[in-house]
Amino acid sequence: MPRGEATIGRVMAQVAMVMNLDKCIGCHTCSVTCKQTWTNRTGVEYAWFNNVETKPGVGYPRRYEDQEHWKGGWMLDKRGRLVLRSGGRVRRLLSLFSNPDLPAIEDYYEPVTYDYDNLVSAPAGEDLPVARPRSVLTGRPTAVTWGANWEDGLGGAPEHAAGDPNLTGAWAEKVRFEFEQTFLFHLPRLCEHCLNPACVSACPSGAMYKRVEDGIVLVDQNRCRGWRMCVTACPYKKVYVNHATGKAEKCTFCFPRVEAGQPTVCSETCVGRLRYLGLLLYDADKVGEAAATPDEQDLLDAQRGVFLDPHDPEVRAAARESGIPEDWLEAARRSPVYDLVMRYKVALPLHPEYRTMPMVWYVPPLSPVLDAVDAAGGDQDDPDHVFAAVTRLRIPLEYLAELFTAGDADVVAGVLMKLTALRSYMRERTLGEAGDEAALKAVGLTAREAEDLHRLLAVAKYQDRYVVPAAHKEDAAALTATENRCPVETPGEPAQDGGRRVMLGIPTLRRTSTGDRA
Amino acid sequence: MNVTTADLVLWVAFPYVCLAVFAVGHVWRYRQDQFGWTTHTSQLLERRWLRWGSPLFHLGAFAVIAGHVVGLAVPASWTEAVGVSEHAYHTTAVWLGSVAGVAMLTGLGMLCARRLLTRRIRLTTDRSDKVMFPLLSATVVLGISATATHNVFGGGYDYRETVSVWFRGVFALQPRPEAMTGAPLLFQLHALTACLLFAAWPFTRLVHVWSAPIGYLARPYLVYRRRAQPAAGPGFRGEPGGRSRARARREAADGPGPGAVRPADRDSWPMPARRAGRGR
Numbered sequence: 001m002p003r004g005e006a007t008i009g010r011v012m013a014q015v016a017m018v019m020n021l022d023k024c025i026g027c028h029t030c031s032v033t034c035k036q037t038w039t040n041r042t043g044v045e046y047a048w049f050n051n052v053e054t055k056p057g058v059g060y061p062r063r064y065e066d067q068e069h070w071k072g073g074w075m076l077d078k079r080g081r082l083v084l085r086s087g088g089r090v091r092r093l094l095s096l097f098s099n100p101d102l103p104a105i106e107d108y109y110e111p112v113t114y115d116y117d118n119l120v121s122a123p124a125g126e127d128l129p130v131a132r133p134r135s136v137l138t139g140r141p142t143a144v145t146w147g148a149n150w151e152d153g154l155g156g157a158p159e160h161a162a163g164d165p166n167l168t169g170a171w172a173e174k175v176r177f178e179f180e181q182t183f184l185f186h187l188p189r190l191c192e193h194c195l196n197p198a199c200v201s202a203c204p205s206g207a208m209y210k211r212v213e214d215g216i217v218l219v220d221q222n223r224c225r226g227w228r229m230c231v232t233a234c235p236y237k238k239v240y241v242n243h244a245t246g247k248a249e250k251c252t253f254c255f256p257r258v259e260a261g262q263p264t265v266c267s268e269t270c271v272g273r274l275r276y277l278g279l280l281l282y283d284a285d286k287v288g289e290a291a292a293t294p295d296e297q298d299l300l301d302a303q304r305g306v307f308l309d310p311h312d313p314e315v316r317a318a319a320r321e322s323g324i325p326e327d328w329l330e331a332a333r334r335s336p337v338y339d340l341v342m343r344y345k346v347a348l349p350l351h352p353e354y355r356t357m358p359m360v361w362y363v364p365p366l367s368p369v370l371d372a373v374d375a376a377g378g379d380q381d382d383p384d385h386v387f388a389a390v391t392r393l394r395i396p397l398e399y400l401a402e403l404f405t406a407g408d409a410d411v412v413a414g415v416l417m418k419l420t421a422l423r424s425y426m427r428e429r430t431l432g433e434a435g436d437e438a439a440l441k442a443v444g445l446t447a448r449e450a451e452d453l454h455r456l457l458a459v460a461k462y463q464d465r466y467v468v469p470a471a472h473k474e475d476a477a478a479l480t481a482t483e484n485r486c487p488v489e490t491p492g493e494p495a496q497d498g499g500r501r502v503m504l505g506i507p508t509l510r511r512t513s514t515g516d517r518a
Numbered sequence: 519m520n521v522t523t524a525d526l527v528l529w530v531a532f533p534y535v536c537l538a539v540f541a542v543g544h545v546w547r548y549r550q551d552q553f554g555w556t557t558h559t560s561q562l563l564e565r566r567w568l569r570w571g572s573p574l575f576h577l578g579a580f581a582v583i584a585g586h587v588v589g590l591a592v593p594a595s596w597t598e599a600v601g602v603s604e605h606a607y608h609t610t611a612v613w614l615g616s617v618a619g620v621a622m623l624t625g626l627g628m629l630c631a632r633r634l635l636t637r638r639i640r641l642t643t644d645r646s647d648k649v650m651f652p653l654l655s656a657t658v659v660l661g662i663s664a665t666a667t668h669n670v671f672g673g674g675y676d677y678r679e680t681v682s683v684w685f686r687g688v689f690a691l692q693p694r695p696e697a698m699t700g701a702p703l704l705f706q707l708h709a710l711t712a713c714l715l716f717a718a719w720p721f722t723r724l725v726h727v728w729s730a731p732i733g734y735l736a737r738p739y740l741v742y743r744r745r746a747q748p749a750a751g752p753g754f755r756g757e758p759g760g761r762s763r764a765r766a767r768r769e770a771a772d773g774p775g776p777g778a779v780r781p782a783d784r785d786s787w788p789m790p791a792r793r794a795g796r797g798r
């Protein structure tokens with residue numbers, strides 16, 4: 001644990017996530033269950049707190065990673081100070097009247113519904129009735145021309161994929177002309193619940209905040225005044241304007257579930273079992289310094305330097321002093337996220353160069369390299385072939401580096417080699433052979449660690465993937481209120497438990513204009 | 519000068535009723551409808567008209583409001599006392615006022631146009647908007663017409679001898695309806711629609727004016743909040759003494775220092791616990 005000689009500052013706990021991208025099949029179950037839970041309401045039809053993108057691809061909203069254009073995240077000014085890319089405080093207040101860097105609905109997509117009624121009410125005729133699309137914004141027939149996963153499985157890639165901001169110069173050409181040979185993987189995205197959240201820092205009303213107990217970043221709906229600066233400031237474009245209520249909404253990390261010790265809905269329903277949830281302890285006093293690290297490629301190490309080792313007695317003492325309860329410390333010791341991020345170092349943050357210190361990390365996919373080995377006539381199962389590919393095939397590697405390490409391909413190569421060595425070792429073991437520990441040693445793993453990592457990544461039992469300690473009742477009077485909130489209740493339904501009914505902010509205007517209201 | 523019952527109703531009773539509604543309405547709305555208290559931004563749905571219309575309107579409005587404060591609240595004798603002659607005052611007022619007024623009117627026209635012409639925006643327009651936009655437009659148009667008719671093209675009308683006297687009387691609790699009875703019709707109508715606008719204010723999106731985020735300029739970048747106040751015991755303390763210096767330095771450098779830890783008065787929830795009936 002590279003903590004140096006400095007003393008430990010304020011210790012905070014963060015519920016963090018890791019996704020193992022090799023296992024993502026792009027089924028969108030996470031997105032759909034998230035939408036059903038949180039955004040199946042008027043005003044946020046276009047918003048996906050969780051979405052799954054195909055990479056290479058322009059993403060959702062279109063080209064959101066192009067910060068030269070969208071001005072998301074932080075940057076260092078000429079004097080090396082950390083400033084929001086969208087400008088200083090005064091500039092932000094001056095752009096309240098019209099935010100020049102706010103994506104329009106077209107940058108997401110125009111939400112549609114369908115004339116389902118026509119399927120049953122159309123008069124008898126020669127042709128089958130069809131359900132035609134209708135814009136949810138205008139209630140009028142429209143053509144569906146874009147969506148949150150329009151390029152699913154590289155659909156339309158020859159036309160669009162070169163617009164991926166992570167592809168520059170020669171790569172863009174290669175992807176455009178050889179797209180049938182290019183690699184493909186899926187990237188599920190949700191709010192990163194950053195340690196240094198740009199959205200919170202940009203909120204003029206102070207309505208956005210990071211929770212001290214679990215690090216979840218939330219919008220206080222009662223204090224949000226609709227200044228929409230958070231949307232611009234978030235480099236991941238994971239804060240959305242609800243155009244019916246005029247307020248910002250974002251991924252809540254399913255806080256009612258997390259408080260009850262349950263995984264988020266996207267994690268719970270992930271059929272690929274690729275998500276991991278667990279605690280990370282970090283030194284809150286070091287966040288600002290780490291985020292201002294001069295070299296972008298040092299940001300990964302700087303962020304790892306902020307995390308604290310929950311096995312270290314000194315850290316435990318400091319955490320107790322900061323008020324972190326004992327069972328949370330125990331959960332932090334068992335955290336799969338800590339293992340993947342700090343112990344095995346196979347997980348990487350998405351775009352660390354945005355300097356927000358994101359807290360949803362990814363195990364980069366080996367599949368693009370394996371595909372390349374296949375395409376070159378090599379043997380996927382021979383680690384030598386894969387190692388050679390990792391060192392020679394720059395395109396998938398540098399692309400992954402653009403996503404996860406601010407362009408440092410060596411770090412990605414190190415992780416991929418570790419995964420390759422693990423894969424080959426466990427393959428031999430499974431086939432009853434002794435297993436070649438030389439390859440393991442080369443990537444810094446012992447046989448025991450390889451077994452553990454294999455269990456965590458490949459066997460991935462529920463209780464190993466999700467170690468979420470329940471919130472403490474004694475310091476959370478607000479939880480009582482949470483328990484009685486039911487997200488599916490709407491005005492007009494009978495109250496269930498003793499008349500305590502919670503009304504939802506569901507304006508009915510759009511519902512009637514599309515005719516789908518009972 | 520005789521003061522009729524109608525004058526008493528128009529220039530005493532009506533303004534006080536409107537001001538009472540304004541005050542009580544704001545208290546009620548602030549306590550009951552924090553969730554509805556918003557600018558109700560529609561930039562997501564339409565941006566081209568807004569790009570020019572909104573800054574023109576808002577910046578124009580700031581200048582116009584400043585002009586009204588000077589013209590209505592400051593007695594002519596005070597400006598004379600600091601050496602500003604009546605002629606100099608009016609020339610400046612007409613020039614600056616015209617520029618600000620035209621900017622505000624142009625901006626408002628663009629904002630109204632996008633609301634009427636863009637179907638997406640028209641569908642998000644709620645009842646309060648349908649009251650507020652016409653009322654605001656009427657007030658602005660009447661105000662500009664009054665200035666244009668009497669002070670730009672007309673012979674000049676010194677509202678500081680009449681309208682301003684009445685205005686100050688209302689707030690000094692010494693109503694002087696007789697000051698208003700002789701004013702030209704356009705000034706009278708402008709004052710009446712303005713009163714109505716103030717009465718409607720707390721029930722419309724205009725409440726966002728009171729949330730102008732000036733405090734943002736002085737706030738630490740990062741905002742932390744607790745879910746609730748901790749129970750007794752070794753709790754998390756917002757400002758451990760030994761480390762505050764490093765944080766102060768960071769904040770001075772405009773960096774994101776962990777900010778003040780505030781108790782959450784209420785948790786975030788995209789689906790609000792309460793929503794006042796706004797007709798939608």
